[in-house]
Every structure is written in structure tokens, then in C-alpha cells.
Amino acid sequence: MVAAVALGGALFAQGRLESSAQVRGDSDHLLYLPSGRLLKVLDLGYSEVLADLVYLWSIQYYGNYPGGVRYDYLLQIYDRVITELDPRFADAYVLGAAILSVEAHRPEDAIRLLDKGVRANPEDWMLPFEAGFVAYHDLHDYPRAAAYFATAIERPGVHPVVRRFHAEMFNRAGDRETSRRYWEEILRTADSDYLRGVAARHVHDLTVEIDLAHLREAIAEFIRVHGSNPADLRDLVRGGLLRVVPVDPDGRPYVYDRTTGSIARARGRSAP
Amino acid sequence: MEILPIALNTFREAVRDRVLYLILAFAVVMILASTVLGMLTVGGEEKIIEDFGLAMIALFGTAAALFIGIGLVFKEIDRRTVFTLLAKPIRRGQFLLGKFLGLALTLAVNLVVMAAAFFLLLAVRGLPAGGLWVAIWLTYFEILLVTAVAVLFSSFSTPVLSALLASTVYVVGHLTWSLKLLEEMIESPAARATIRMVYLILPNLEHFNVRGDLVHGVPVSWGHIGFATLYGLGYTTLILLAATAIFERRDF
Amino acid sequence: MPALELRAVSKSYRSQWTFARTPIVRELDLEVEPGEVFGFLGHNGAGKTTTLKMMMGLSRPDSGEIRLFGEPHLNAAIRRRVGFLPENPYFYDYLTGREFLSFMGRFFGLDGAERRRRVDELLERTGVATAADRPLRKCSKGMLQRLGLAQALIGDPDLVVLDEPMSGLDPIGRREVRDLILDLRRRGKTVFFSSHILQDAEMLCDRVGILVSGRLRSQGRLRDLVGDRVRSWEVTVVGGREPLPGEVLSRRQGEVLRRVTSEEELRALLSQLAGSDGRVVALIPQRATLEEVFLRDVRQADDCAADSAGAPPAA
Numbered sequence: 001m002v003a004a005v006a007l008g009g010a011l012f013a014q015g016r017l018e019s020s021a022q023v024r025g026d027s028d029h030l031l032y033l034p035s036g037r038l039l040k041v042l043d044l045g046y047s048e049v050l051a052d053l054v055y056l057w058s059i060q061y062y063g064n065y066p067g068g069v070r071y072d073y074l075l076q077i078y079d080r081v082i083t084e085l086d087p088r089f090a091d092a093y094v095l096g097a098a099i100l101s102v103e104a105h106r107p108e109d110a111i112r113l114l115d116k117g118v119r120a121n122p123e124d125w126m127l128p129f130e131a132g133f134v135a136y137h138d139l140h141d142y143p144r145a146a147a148y149f150a151t152a153i154e155r156p157g158v159h160p161v162v163r164r165f166h167a168e169m170f171n172r173a174g175d176r177e178t179s180r181r182y183w184e185e186i187l188r189t190a191d192s193d194y195l196r197g198v199a200a201r202h203v204h205d206l207t208v209e210i211d212l213a214h215l216r217e218a219i220a221e222f223i224r225v226h227g228s229n230p231a232d233l234r235d236l237v238r239g240g241l242l243r244v245v246p247v248d249p250d251g252r253p254y255v256y257d258r259t260t261g262s263i264a265r266a267r268g269r270s271a272p
Numbered sequence: 273m274e275i276l277p278i279a280l281n282t283f284r285e286a287v288r289d290r291v292l293y294l295i296l297a298f299a300v301v302m303i304l305a306s307t308v309l310g311m312l313t314v315g316g317e318e319k320i321i322e323d324f325g326l327a328m329i330a331l332f333g334t335a336a337a338l339f340i341g342i343g344l345v346f347k348e349i350d351r352r353t354v355f356t357l358l359a360k361p362i363r364r365g366q367f368l369l370g371k372f373l374g375l376a377l378t379l380a381v382n383l384v385v386m387a388a389a390f391f392l393l394l395a396v397r398g399l400p401a402g403g404l405w406v407a408i409w410l411t412y413f414e415i416l417l418v419t420a421v422a423v424l425f426s427s428f429s430t431p432v433l434s435a436l437l438a439s440t441v442y443v444v445g446h447l448t449w450s451l452k453l454l455e456e457m458i459e460s461p462a463a464r465a466t467i468r469m470v471y472l473i474l475p476n477l478e479h480f481n482v483r484g485d486l487v488h489g490v491p492v493s494w495g496h497i498g499f500a501t502l503y504g505l506g507y508t509t510l511i512l513l514a515a516t517a518i519f520e521r522r523d524f
Numbered sequence: 525m526p527a528l529e530l531r532a533v534s535k536s537y538r539s540q541w542t543f544a545r546t547p548i549v550r551e552l553d554l555e556v557e558p559g560e561v562f563g564f565l566g567h568n569g570a571g572k573t574t575t576l577k578m579m580m581g582l583s584r585p586d587s588g589e590i591r592l593f594g595e596p597h598l599n600a601a602i603r604r605r606v607g608f609l610p611e612n613p614y615f616y617d618y619l620t621g622r623e624f625l626s627f628m629g630r631f632f633g634l635d636g637a638e639r640r641r642r643v644d645e646l647l648e649r650t651g652v653a654t655a656a657d658r659p660l661r662k663c664s665k666g667m668l669q670r671l672g673l674a675q676a677l678i679g680d681p682d683l684v685v686l687d688e689p690m691s692g693l694d695p696i697g698r699r700e701v702r703d704l705i706l707d708l709r710r711r712g713k714t715v716f717f718s719s720h721i722l723q724d725a726e727m728l729c730d731r732v733g734i735l736v737s738g739r740l741r742s743q744g745r746l747r748d749l750v751g752d753r754v755r756s757w758e759v760t761v762v763g764g765r766e767p768l769p770g771e772v773l774s775r776r777q778g779e780v781l782r783r784v785t786s787e788e789e790l791r792a793l794l795s796q797l798a799g800s801d802g803r804v805v806a807l808i809p810q811r812a813t814l815e816e817v818f819l820r821d822v823r824q825a826d827d828c829a830a831d832s833a834g835a836p837p838a839a
Contacts, residue, residue: 044446045481049327052320056312088488091316277630281616288618352614356675359580359608360631363600523583 033077036084043085051086055095058082062099071104079113083120093117093127097134107138118151125155129162136165142173160195171206176213180206204249208265211246215254215263218242229261274362275370282344282374287381291339296382299332300389307393318399319487325390326407326483329383333415334442336382341375341422342434349427355524365516368427372512375419383412406492407483413504414480418442420511427519445477475507525594527683527714528556528579533588535574548574550738552588556716556731558682561709563725564718565818566735572718573611575735576687579716580608592683604632607676611687613668617661621652621671624660625678632679646674651700665692673704684708686717690724702728722814732814734821737829741821749817754809756785759793764802769793779805 033054043050058077078096083089093114100110114131121127132148135141146169152162167182180203187199215233218241222230225239233256236242247253252266286292306324310317348354348371357367387408394401421441425434451471455464479500482492533552536545549571556562566572577583579590581598590597592606615624622643629639647653650670655663663671669692676684689705690698705715705728719725725732726746733743742749759770761780769792770782784790797804 041447041450044443045478045483046327046331048319048323048484048487052309052323056309056320059312059314086484088484089319091314091319095314274631277627281627285616285618352610352612353616355577355580355582355610356608356613356615356628356672358582359603359606359610360628360679361600361602361604362631521584524577 033081036081039081040085047085048089051082051089051092054082054085055089055092059095062103071100071106074099074104075106075109075113079116083113083116087116087120090117090121090124090127094130097130101134101138107134110134110138118148123156125152125158125162128152128155129158129165132165132169136169136172142169145169146173164198167202176206176210180210207249211248211254212263212265214242214246215256219261219263223261229258231258232256274360275366275373278357278362278367278370279373279377282371283377284374286340286344286374286378289340289343291343292336292378292382295332295336295339296385299328299386302328302332303386303389304393307397310397321393321397321399322404322487323483325393326404326411326487329386329390329408330411330414330481330483332386333379333383333411334418337375337379337415337419338422338435338438338442340378341419342426342431342438344375345371345423345426346431346434349524352524358524364520368423368516368519369512372420372423375423376416379415379419380412383408383415403486403491406497407486410480410482410497410500410504413501413508414477417445417475417477417504417508417511420508420515424511424515424518427515428522441475442477445475446481448474448476449478476503479503525558526555526591527558527560527593528554528562528716529589529591529594530554530575530579531589531591533575533578533585533590535571535578535583535586548738549578549585552740554733554740554743556683556714558714559709559712560730561705561715561728562717563729563732564716564735565722565725565732565814566718566720567822568720570735571738572720572735573687576608576610576685576718579685580606604679605682607679607681607684609672609676609684609686609689611691613672615660615668615671615675618659620659621647621656621663621667621674624671625674628675629678642678642680646677649677649704650674651697666694666697669693670697673701681713683714683716686715688719689717690719690721698724722818726814734818736821736825739825741825742817746814750812750814755812756783756810757790758783758806758808758810759790759804760806761793761797762803762805763800764797765800768796768802783810 036051039050040047054077062074074096078092078100082092082096086092093116097110097114100113101107111131111134114127114134117124117127118131128148128151132145132152135148136145139145146166149162149166149169152158153166163182163186167179167186170176170179170182183199183202183206187196187203190196190199215236218236219230221241222236222239230236230239233242233245233254237245245253248266250266252268254266255264256262257264303325306321306328307317309324310320313320348357354367358364387405391401391404394404418438418441422434422438425437429437448471451467451474455467455471458464458467482496485492530552533549533554534547535549536547538545552575564572564575574583578585579592579597581600581603592602595602616627619627625643625646626639629642634642644653647656650673652667652670652674655667660668660671669689673686673689676686686705689701693701702724705717708715729746731743731745732749734741758773759782761768761782762778768782769789770784773781773783775781782793784793794804796802
């Protein structure tokens with residue numbers, strides 16, 4: 001009888017306490033988490049487990065509550081606590097950055113967190129890759145992304161796709177020459193027909209783009225000098241603006257429209 | 273050799289102590305609970321299970337060392353069973369060493385059971401377990417050191433005080449690594465020398481902690497294993513010598 | 525060479541909190557020859573157990589020397605020849621009697637078969653064979669006491685030291701212990717036991733020492749201390765004409781118990797009885813008892829203490 005009353009009382013009190021906690025706002029207890037560096041001294045050698053526990057808690061927390069205010073402490077938890085306790089906790093960097101970039105829309109913070117991971121884990125290729133991806137996808141900062149991908153490529157066990165990302169970034173940044181150089185290297189070292197096909201296509205397309213760019217440049221120069229469109233592409237060579245009339249990698253000539261002065265790809269399908 | 277019967281008798285006594293089984297049960301439950309925790313994570317449950325399992329082994333192994341170590345010597349003295357034993361042709365040091373070895377054996381068995389539960393769990397979850405035994409090996413020597421401290425204190429003071437002091441040594445032992453950092457930050461050479469001395473005297477229990485490295489797949493060098501083991505054995509021996517010296521002077 | 529020798533042994537209890545020192549044992553000089561039974565007598569609290577503990581190396585004397593068979597007593601090896609029964613013994617209560625004895629026997633280098641034989645023999649001798657396989661926590665005090673004796677003897681010691689060996693035993697048990705001690709003497713062993721029961725000492729001991737407040741007040745052969753001399757006679761008389769010599773102690777159914785304190789008085793009584801149709805029913809010479817010696821020593825000690833308390837400070 002006494003036990004039943006005691007149990008009932010306890011459960012009732014628990015219910016009231018929990019609802020009042022929600023009213024108070026849960027970001028309150030985030031403030032009570034001391035910095036990871038301090039915790040690391042105090043945890044008596046159980047740093048990694050502590051990091052795990054905070055990590056698990058953060059997953060539950062960020063998975064369960066609506067509202068925007070909670071992201072304020074997100075970086076703090078991941079940067080100052082979890083990854084201070086266990087700097088090699090790769091999943092924490094990745095997850096933290098994912099939440100920061102996708103849900104909190106704070107790609108710079110995501111990259112900052114990943115930078116820390118990149119520094120602390122020199123053998124891990126995934127972390128610089130993730131940083132590069134955020135730079136590419138969220139910030140559209142292609143040179144920055146390329147730099148991260150370059151770091152990733154240097155690391156052991158890197159997935160081959162990263163090299164393709166790397167090569168492609170230069171193209172996005174406008175530097176087709178460098179992009180093609182990397183694609184050519186991929187083509188050279190490709191170990192599967194699929195990869196060869198992909199690389200070859202990129203090299204092909206880039207070459208075409210580069211050629212077309214050169215041609216357009218030359219045509220524009222011709223017009224500037226001579227005041228009218230060249231009659232035909234050989235005029236450009238005669239005028240000293242081109243060494244030779246380029247043909248596309250399949251050997252087909254580029255299509256020049258004398259009236260508009262525009263240059264276009266060769267017609268027809270390219271070779272497989 | 274007079275030490276052996278005492279060691280075996282101590283083992284026999286410890287094995288009948290309910291506290292041991294309570295701690296063991298708790299430990300096994302916690303180790304298996306790590307798999308529940310693993311379910312809460314986004315990918316990478318391997319790390320959670322391994323971190324948690326090894327931490328529980330270390331934690332409960334130490335708890336067992338403290339509780340049983342302190343209880344055993346005190347019980348002997350309090351219940352005066354020690355009178356009949358010390359009146360035999362046996363030196364006090366042999367008595368203490370025998371008790372310690374009995375404890376060491378008990379704790380080894382304790383550790384093996386916990387480790388078995390842990391490795392079984394890993395096997396069931398299909399997770400690789402290679403190399404993790406090193407963490408458990410070094411944990412054992414840390415536990416031996418703590419046990420020696422517990423025996424030291426309980427040879428002359430009450431169980432409560434012994435528990436307090438031994439726990440303090442455990443805590444301090446896990447803080448001494450930060451003394452080295454402190455040393456670098458201090459300017460005065462005299463202060464540095466003092467800190468260095470304090471660091472050398474106090475046990476550095478972090479030497480035995482290789483859990484982080486192993487779970488992250490960083491192998492521990494044989495050198496480290498060897499030297500840490502040596503450090504543990506050496507320090508433990510010193511503590512036991514001190515305990516023997518105190519025990520020899522004691523009046524009953 | 526004496527089996528046991530104490531020279532000027534003293535011990536005080538030092539309080540943990542103050543500097544006060546309470547002396548427990550003072551300047552003990554004691555010798556026990558091989559083959560003797562020595563009774564170490566005194567009140568509870570006189571310092572007997574402390575002395576025995578010092579002898580067995582369980583505590584250290586503040587000053588003085590103790591030797592067992594000529595060797596300094598802290599030499600662990602010499603204890604191979606000594607067996608000890610502590611007061612109110614405790615043992616590992618989860619062991620059975622047999623396991624416990626066997627464990628104790630290991631310290632004397634007995635191999636398995638020999639040990640088993642010795643254990644069985646001692647269980648018989650001390651009368652606990654029936655309870656041998658019961659865990660000690662389930663044994664009565666009497667059984668524990670007997671087991672204590674058994675473990676003291678497991679190494680076939682030349683010197684047996686017993687602290688209150690009769691405690692916790694019923695009269696039958698005490699007789700058995702007495703017989704055991706006598707048997708040990710027959711075998712040439714030396715027995716040193718402490719007790720506050722004087723009658724046991726009177727029956728068993730060759731020599732005794734009386735400890736009062738930490739000091740050995742009397743020590744020597746029982747006969748020497750107590751004296752052979754008859755001090756009085758108790759005569760039970762019927763009939764006879766008063767007045768008769770001797771103090772009347774009691775009367776019962778026509779019999780009168782009288783005490784006479786000298787040979788002359790006795791002769792006078794006997795002749796007067798003969799001359800007046802009196803009859804002697806019983807005649808018992810009373811020798812001094814150990815108890816009287818003991819009480820005298822205690823009284824002396826009290827007087828000493830009173831004197832020193834009341835005495836003026838030395839110049």
C-alpha cells in the first residue's frame with residue numbers, strides 16, 4: 001500500500017518535472033557542458049567513452065526537438081566537446097558538419113569543423129573530401145573545393161571518385177586546361193573500361209571546349225583587326241592568330257558560320 | 273613455500289564473496305548494454321560498442337580491486353583470523369604477498385570473465401576483435417597497481433578510509449599526465465623540478481590506457497606494452513614493499 | 525637451554541590522541557624449562573594475553589628480550605617448533621574443520637598423506653572428529669576451542685602456548701583439555717598456558733607465574749609457592765564433651781566441623797575426644813591454596829599502588 005502511494009507520487013512528480021523542463025527550454029542544460037579540454041583532464045582516461053556518450057546524446061537531441069535555437073550550440077558541442085575529447089572521432093566531424101550544412105545552413109562552420117578533423121586525422125581521406133564537398137555544393141567555391149580534394153587524394157585508401165571530383169572542380173572554376181590535365185592522368189591510370197570511358201569523355205569534351213574557346217578568341221581578334229568575320233578558319237592561320245586549324249578529337253572539323261562568326265561543335269555523334 | 277597456500281586460500285575466500293559476483297554481473301550487463309547504445313548512433317556502432325565495453329571492463333575491474341582488496345585484509349585483521357596465521361612459521365611479508373597474489377588471481381579471473389562477455393558480444397555482432405586484448409592486458413596491470421594500493425592502506429586503516437585513499441590515488445593517477453603539460457607552461461626551473469619530481473613519484477595510470485588508440489585502429493607498439501607492463505610491475509612491487517614495512521611494525 | 529625466556533619485557537599502550545602511556549606489562553622476567561607445564565596466572569586485564577602475543581611475535585615489546593629455545597623470538601623459523609592457541613579464536617568461517625586444519629598444516633612442510641594423517645589424528649584427539657566436515661561458521665564455541673587446540677598441535681610443536689585453553693568448554697571438555705596437557709607433558713613437550721582459573725593450574729602445573737597489573741609478583745614451583753606445610757586441619761567430630769579445642773565451623777545432624785591450626789591443638793582435640801566418647805568422622809589437612817597466594821599478591825600490589833600514590837615525591 002505504502003509502496004503503491006510512493007510509486008504513484010514519484011511518477012506524478014516525474015511527469016510534472018519533465019513538462020516543466022520543456023517549458024523552460026532545453027538549451028538550458030547545454031550550457032552546463034564544460035569544455036572538452038577540461039573534461040579530458042577530469043574524465044580519468046574515459047575520454048573516448050565520454051565523447052561517445054555526448055555524441056549519442058546530441059543525436060537524440062538534434063533528432064527530437066523542433067525549433068531553430070538549438071543550432072546555436074551545435075558547433076560548441078561538436079567542436080569544443082566531442083572532438084576535443086576524441087579528436088579521432090571521424091563520425092562526429094562528419095555528422096556535425098552534415099547537420100551544420102544541411103539543417104543549420106552554416107556551411108562555413110561545417111568546414112571549420114571538418115578542418116579540425118582534417119588536421120587531427122592525417123590518414124583519413126573522408127574528412128577533406130567532405131569539406132571539399134561542402135565547399136563545392138554549398139559555397140560553390142570551386143578552387144577551395146579543389147584544394148580539399150587535392151588533400152584527400154594524397155591520403156591512403158582514397159576512393160577513386162575523389163580524383164574525379166578533383167579534376168572536375170578545375171573545370172567548374174573555369175580552368176579547363178588543368179582540368180583536362182587531371183582527366184588525362186585519370187584516363188592514363190584507369191583500371192576499368194568504365195573509368196576509361198568516363199575519363200575519355202571528359203578529356204574529349206574538355207578538349208572541344210578548349211578548342212572552341214581558342215577559336216572564339218582568335219575570331220574576336222580577327223574581327224578587331226580586320227573589321228569583319230574571317231571568310232574561313234584558315235584565314236585565322238594566315239593571319240597568324242592560330243598555328244593550325246584545330247579539329248575535334250574525332251578528327252571532324254568545327255563548324256564555322258561565316259555570317260554570324262560563331263563556331264560550334266562538329267555535327268554528328270562522337271566516337272564511343 | 274608458505275606464500276602459495278595463503279594465496280590459494282585468499283582466492284578461495286574471495287571467490288565466495290558475494291560482492292565479487294555483484295560487480296561481475298553489473299559489468300556483464302553494462303558490456304552487453306553497449307549494444308543498445310550502439311543502436312542509437314548514426315552509423316559506426318563499432319566504435320561505441322568497443323569504447324564502452326573496454327571502459328566498463330576497466331571501471332568494474334578497478335571497482336572489484338578496491339572493494340575486495342580492502343575488504344579482505346581488513347576482515348582478516350578485524351576478525352583476528354590473522355593471529356593463528358602469523359603465529360605460524362611465516363614472515364609477515366610472506367603473508368601479505370600471499371594475500372596479494374590471491375587477490376591478483378581473483379581479479380584475473382574476474383577480468384577474463386568480463387573479457388569473454390565482451391569478445392562474445394563482438395563475435396555475435398560480427399565485429400573484429402583483433403588487437404583489443406592489449407587494452408585488457410594493460411588494464412590488468414593497472415588494476416594490480418590499484419590493488420596494491422588498496423592492500424597498503426587497508427593494512428593499517430579502516431575500510432572507509434582505505435577506500436577513500438585508494439580511490440584518491442586512482443583519480444590522481446589519471447591526472448598526473450597533465451602535470452607534464454603544466455611543467456612546460458611554468459617558467460621557474462625550481463618549480464619545474466618540483467613538478468617533475470611529483471610526477472615521477474605519483475603513479476601515472478594513463479600509461480596503461482591504450483583504449484583510444486586500439487579502437488581507432490592504431491596499433492600499440494610492443495615497446496609500449498613491454499615498458500608499461502614493467503612500470504606496472506615495478507610500481508606495484510614498491511607499493512607492496514611499503515605495505516610490508518608498515519605491516520611488519522604493526523602490533524596486533 | 526630454557527624453552528622460553530623473557531627478560532625485562534615491558535609494553536605500554538600509547539593512546540592515539542594524547543601522549544598518555546598506560547603500562548600493560550612491566551619488566552617481566554620469566555623462564556620456562558623444557559618439559560615443564562607453566563601456568564601464567566592473573567586476573568583478566570592483567571596483561572596475560574598481551575604477553576602471549578608478544579611471545580608469538582604478534583606485537584612488539586617496548587623493551588626487553590624474548591627467546592624461544594634460545595633464538596630471538598622474531599625469527600619466523602623458530603615458530604616451527606611452537607604451537608599457539610589464541611584467546612577466543614576466530615578462523616575462516618567458510619572452511620570446514622578439516623580444510624582449516626589442513627591449511628594450517630601446510631606451513632609445516634607436511635606433504636599430502638602425512639598431513640591428512642595428522643589432521644585425522646588431531647581431530648580425534650581433540651574430540652571434534654564428528655564436526656570435521658561442517659563449515660566453521662556453524663560450529664559452537666566449544667568446537668572452535670577444540671579446533672584451536674588442534675591447529676596449535678598440527679606441527680607437533682615442542683612448545684605449546686595456550687591462551688585460556690579452558691574457556692568456552694563444559695566440565696567434560698575441560699577435563700579433556702587437562703588430559704591433553706598432561707599427555708603433552710608425558711611426551712616431553714613444554715606447555716605454557718595462561719588462565720584465570722587457579723584450580724586448573726594447581727592440578728597441572730609444575731611452575732606458575734602470577735601476574736598482577738602487569739608485574740610478575742610470584743614465580744616458581746607450585747610446591748615452593750604454596751608450601752608443603754599443612755596449615756590447619758578440618759575435623760568432623762561426633763559427640764565429645766565441650767569445651768573442645770578448635771574453632772567450630774559448622775554443625776549438621778549431630779556432626780560438628782571444627783578447625784584446628786596446629787599439631788598441638790590437633791593432639792589435644794584427639795585425646796579429649798578419646799577421653800569423652802567422641803568420635804572422629806573425618807580429618808582433612810588443609811594446605812595453602814594457590815588462591816591464597818594469589819589474593820595475597822593482589823593485596824600487596826594494591827598496597828604498593830596505594831603507597832606510591834600517597835607517597836611524597838622523591839627528593
